[in-house]
Amino acid sequence: MAAVAHDDGDAFRALSRRYLARIVALGSRTLGDPVEAEDVAQEAFLRLWKQAPSWRPNEARVGTWLHRVALNLCFDKLARRREEIGSEQPEAADPGPGPAGTAQEKQMTDCVRTALGGLPDAQRSAITLCHYQGMRNIEAAEVMGVSIEALESLLARGRRKLREELRALAPELLGAA
Amino acid sequence: MSAGRRPTGDELDRLREILDAYGGDPLRWPESERDAALASIARSGDARRLHEAALHLDAALDALPVVGPSPGLEDRIVAAALADGARAPRTATVHPIDAARSARRAAGRWRSGILVGALPLAAAAALAVWLYAERAPEPGRGSEVVYQEIALADLGVYETPGDELLEVSVLDDVYDTDPWNGCADGDLGCLQVETLPLEPLSREDEAQEVRFLS
Numbered sequence: 001m002a003a004v005a006h007d008d009g010d011a012f013r014a015l016s017r018r019y020l021a022r023i024v025a026l027g028s029r030t031l032g033d034p035v036e037a038e039d040v041a042q043e044a045f046l047r048l049w050k051q052a053p054s055w056r057p058n059e060a061r062v063g064t065w066l067h068r069v070a071l072n073l074c075f076d077k078l079a080r081r082r083e084e085i086g087s088e089q090p091e092a093a094d095p096g097p098g099p100a101g102t103a104q105e106k107q108m109t110d111c112v113r114t115a116l117g118g119l120p121d122a123q124r125s126a127i128t129l130c131h132y133q134g135m136r137n138i139e140a141a142e143v144m145g146v147s148i149e150a151l152e153s154l155l156a157r158g159r160r161k162l163r164e165e166l167r168a169l170a171p172e173l174l175g176a177a
Numbered sequence: 178m179s180a181g182r183r184p185t186g187d188e189l190d191r192l193r194e195i196l197d198a199y200g201g202d203p204l205r206w207p208e209s210e211r212d213a214a215l216a217s218i219a220r221s222g223d224a225r226r227l228h229e230a231a232l233h234l235d236a237a238l239d240a241l242p243v244v245g246p247s248p249g250l251e252d253r254i255v256a257a258a259l260a261d262g263a264r265a266p267r268t269a270t271v272h273p274i275d276a277a278r279s280a281r282r283a284a285g286r287w288r289s290g291i292l293v294g295a296l297p298l299a300a301a302a303a304l305a306v307w308l309y310a311e312r313a314p315e316p317g318r319g320s321e322v323v324y325q326e327i328a329l330a331d332l333g334v335y336e337t338p339g340d341e342l343l344e345v346s347v348l349d350d351v352y353d354t355d356p357w358n359g360c361a362d363g364d365l366g367c368l369q370v371e372t373l374p375l376e377p378l379s380r381e382d383e384a385q386e387v388r389f390l391s
Contacts, residue, residue, distance in 0.1 A: 007259075009258075012255060020246050020254070021246055037244065042257065108237075112237055162237075
């Protein structure tokens with residue numbers, strides 16, 4: 001960060017390379033839209049660049065800071081979406097099953113995406129940070145600005161709701177015969 | 178927990194909470210509770226069933242593919258950051274003495290208009306700083322000063338004659354030695370000014386200055 005603060009473009013590129021994929025993944029899972037996720041990632045990194053000269057290394061780690069900014073940007077976008085379309089849940093953009101995806105895999109991923117998309121934002125974010133981003137509870141709680149107990153509650157309620165939803169949509173995903 | 182003892186109801190309840198929250202991968206569990214949770218699973222069929230259910234949900238979540246950045250995104254981000262104006266300056270380097278000199282050369286005809294031009298612009302600048310600080314999201318701690326600096330930078334480059342008055346409105350002799358009138362506190366939004374040493378005037382400039390001051 002010290003080099004980035006001194007206008008070192010190579011250092012900023014290295015920092016971007018290190019965190020970009022994770023921030024895009026966070027945005028994509030939170031927003032369900034890879035294009036908007038890239039907008040969020042770009043904005044988060046530009047804010048990091050602007051913030052670099054005043055960076056206080058003892059106050060935040062870069063990864064945690066980026067996650068927090070990106071998550072707030074995602075929440076802003078979700079709020080704007082709701083304002084635009086009322087209370088109707090937006091249909092997430094479909095990034096596809098991937099190059100090796102089959103119709104069955106696509107159906108499974110659709111079920112998971114639908115179930116995740118149906119969760120309240122805070123529960124979905126907690127699951128995204130802990131399960132997909134691999135954060136420890138203390139770090140995820142810091143990103144979300146909640147206590148560890150509150151995070152644990154969000155995670156538990158979110159996962160219980162997911163299980164109920166998937167049991168209805170695709171019980172085979174949960175190991176049912 | 179002693180060897181071979183079945184987990185108590187409380188221990189099973191806590192295991193259920195851990196699995197509900199963090200899933201079936203022990204590496205995701207709180208470190209301080211990991212051993213006890215693993216011991217419960219090893220000694221209880223009920224605990225094992227809970228654990229298996231959590232692992233199934235984990236596997237279902239993992240079915241969702243990871244979306245990576247598109248090619249070129251990194252380049253676009255770096256280019257946007259390095260572009261002019263992407264970053265607010267930490268300090269503004271101005272040359273008050275040189276500015277005063279050049280302004281004196283062209284002064285006189287608009288000196289009386291300084292306050293008329295400067296006051297509304299100063300008010301607009303203060304309003305912009307306030308508005309920006311009010312609407313700025315919280316990206317991290319200690320960012321107020323940064324946002325004020327960004328707000329100042331967002332005011333843009335002064336290009337109109339009226340804006341130019343702001344830059345040279347510090348022409349009175351007192352500002353030659355104290356260009357910002359004692360305000361060097363970044364927390365107050367004052368720019369930190371680097372004062373450069375006075376360069377000797379050329380004979381021609383000196384003659385012009387004498388004419389102006391006389």
